[in-house]
Amino acid sequence: MNDGAVAAPPDRVLDLFHGVRLTPTQRRIAHCLVQHAAAASYLSAAEVAELAGVSQPSVTRFAVALGHDGYPALRRRLRELTSGGATGGAGDGNELQRAVRAEIANLERLARELADRDRIAAAGQLLAASRPLPVLGLRAAAPLAAYFAYFAAKVHPDVRVLDDGGSLLTDRLEQAAASGASALLAFVLPRYPRETFEALREARDAGLTVVAITDSPVSPATEYAELVLPATVGTDLVFDLHTAPMTLAMVVLQAICDASPADTQSRLEAFESSAARRQLFLG
Known part of the structure; x- marks a missing residue:
């Protein structure tokens, strides 16, 4: 598989x-x-x-x-x-259309979950205060960790992506904690690499508060994370669709920005000034 x-x-x-x-x-x-x-x-x-x-x-x-x-x-x-009996338009059309409609349903479910803004705000405050901010994502979750970290680095002074397993992963977690990290953002998605949970145990042992973006409120991540943020993974194609988890990642980044608006604005302005000076973008 x-x-x-x-x-x-x-x-x-x-x-x-x-x-x-x-x-x-x-x-x-x-x-x-x-x-x-x-x-x-x-x-x-x-x-x-x-x-x-x-x-x-x-x-x-x-x-x-x-x-x-x-x-x-x-x-x-x-x-x-x-036993079946699904209602609505999810069963209409071909398999590609059904997959996309299922993702729309996953986003709608996420939107309902976000009615409770306190949990997202709490995640934003925890992660904004962590200097450095380690972001864990192994195997299928690695691209989401990198995507989040790319944008987070524009508003946070020290974001560290942890996307490789092995003994060096523990070293990097311990180094982050020794440098002052207080929280870890973890992307925990199927098929749940064993090394991910070993890393979460190491993070807790190092005193880090774990915030997990995962696929279900009953994901195995709940055993290790102090704060669990679920977003359903799509399974209608050969490989999983991560539309809802990716959206949730950007929602969490918004919460980080909201937790420290003055610093966020200052860092964004500094980046835009640097980008203009270096002519990074065409438009």
Whole structure:
């Protein structure tokens, strides 16, 4: 399987967990159900437990935490949500049109999430105050980290992209913390490289506050991040579409600008002056 080539569930399955405070074990179960929604709706509690790597009683307690009498009731609800019956225009047209319409739906979902501006503002304040600001993105997430960092460098004095794994990654995290970094922005996207979570553990051990842009509110990143910002990844083509996560990255950058407007304006003016002097752009 290629990077980013995993199937995601309908938004309706994710809605089961919204507003419910889950333990780390329950988040593992939720993530398992999200990734295997159609199949899980026909599995027993024991089979779901094995798939998620937890105990069978944990699956039962998870179902009760969601407001069901037990796992059979949750399974019936999953069957209702995954049995088809999708409405709207998402099923119209050819597969390319459906993929684009699915991305539009992902952006609309993100727009609804952004009704709570406090979480975005909190992320902006944490990241704006971190000097330097390390930005982590490995494998499929590396281009998003670079995209964010390119623009962030215009308003932040020291942005450090961490897009290579291996032993040097830990060195660079420790160097950032020793230089005064207080927070880390991490892009955590499917298929979830193992090295990403090792880096998140190292970041927490180094005293960094982790802000994660990830694909789901029950992503494995929730175990490591103090602040999780979800944006759905599109899965209708051979490789994942990152339209919503990329949009969210720019929203977070806006929040960084809003957290320090005077510094932002000063740095932008200095860049424009330098760009004009060097004739960087044609227009």
